[in-house]
Structures are given as structure tokens and as C-alpha cells.
Amino acid sequence: MxxxxxxxxxxxxxxxxxxxxxxxxxxxxxxxxxxxxxxxxxxxxxxxxxxxxxxxxxxxNRIKRIDKASDYLLTMSPDELRRYLVERMVSDREILSFLDSLGIAPPGKIRGKLADYAAREIGELGMFQRIAKGSSPENMEVQTRKNLRKGSR
CATH class of the missing domain: 1.10.720 (Transcription Termination Factor Rho, Rna-binding Domain; Chain A, Domain 1)
Known part of the structure; x- marks a missing residue:
């Protein structure tokens, strides 16, 4: 039916x-x-x-599930990002729209693995931004933990 x-x-x-x-x-x-x-x-x-x-x-598809600022998402690790996207049940359409807003264009056929791809790309972009600002890896890890605590409140 x-x-x-x-x-x-x-x-x-x-x-x-x-x-x-x-x-x-x-x-x-x-x-x-x-x-x-x-x-x-x-x-x-x-x-x-x-x-x-x-x-x-x-x-x-009609519901906005990404409720964190892009700056916040860029501080997360790829594993944290993937978990966030999967747990929030973010649609592929919203992930693609978010990637587009960051200037990331996924290659042709990556359906089914879009959350993994997005997590890797956003995580790498965030890492490059932190490096450009002069953050050390240790400071980045501490900052990510602080942001996660803030986000869970």
C-alpha cells in the first residue's frame, strides 16, 4: 500500500x-x-x-539536522564528525549543502559513504585552519574536548 x-x-x-x-x-x-x-x-x-x-x-530531507556552527564542526575530529552526522540522522542533501557552503565538492558516486567522506573532508579542513592559526596538535586536542563539553550542555 x-x-x-x-x-x-x-x-x-x-x-x-x-x-x-x-x-x-x-x-x-x-x-x-x-x-x-x-x-x-x-x-x-x-x-x-x-x-x-x-x-x-x-x-x-526537509528538516535541518546540523545545528552546530561550521566553526564548531571544524574543531571536531573526523570520528567525532561522523558520529555527529550519523547520530543526528543528517540527510545526504543537507550534508551536500553543508559541504558546498565550505567549498567542498565531493567526487561523483560516493552515496552511502557521504557521512564518512564529509567527516574526513571537514576534519582535514579544520586541521588546516588550526595549523594556519598556529595551534599545536596538543592544544587542538584540548580545545576539541572543551568544545565537545560546551556542545553537550
Missing amino acids: PVSPLNIELLTDWLGPEGAVAGLERSHLTNAELMRLVREHGLSVDKKTSRKQLAVELIM
Whole structure:
């Protein structure tokens, strides 16, 4: 049974974004039906996109999930960035938009690994900025820990 755009919005209103993603991920809909829904919403996804990522793209594509300033994200390590993007369920569209705002253009086909790519690129950009400002690696690690504590408040 196909789900209309109105039902997707209603599902998100009822369950919240995370609940709607979990519901779609565990729903009776086939991957092909989820893929069709994603494409009907004007989203471009690779045919090998995971079921969870299809649900994330469908629900989160209109929701801004990156809630930290780019300067703050640039202080994070690639592992911290990847964890942040995955835990926040940031859509590929939002990741691409954020990368574009930093002047980073990902190569052709990296779907499914976009969070990993973004974490590496943003982490490296942040490292280069810190080096240009004259920060030592030890100071960078201490500063990152301080920023993480601030961000969790």
C-alpha cells in the first residue's frame, strides 16, 4: 500500500522525525516502494541505498539536522564528525549543502559513504585552519574536548 506525501507528513507529526524514520525502516513497505516514495519526493538516491538511509532521506530531507556552527564542526575530529552526522540522522542533501557552503565538492558516486567522506573532508579542513592559526596538535586536542563539553550542555 503506497504512502502519500500527506501521510509521510502526518507520520512525522505523530511520531517525530526519529520515530518516523524507525517506523518506515521497520514497515511492511518493500525497499522498492521506499525507493519510489523517495523519488516521488524529488530526491535522488543511488539504487544501492540502504533501507535505513532511504527512510532518513524521506523524512529528514526537509528538516535541518546540523545545528552546530561550521566553526564548531571544524574543531571536531573526523570520528567525532561522523558520529555527529550519523547520530543526528543528517540527510545526504543537507550534508551536500553543508559541504558546498565550505567549498567542498565531493567526487561523483560516493552515496552511502557521504557521512564518512564529509567527516574526513571537514576534519582535514579544520586541521588546516588550526595549523594556519598556529595551534599545536596538543592544544587542538584540548580545545576539541572543551568544545565537545560546551556542545553537550
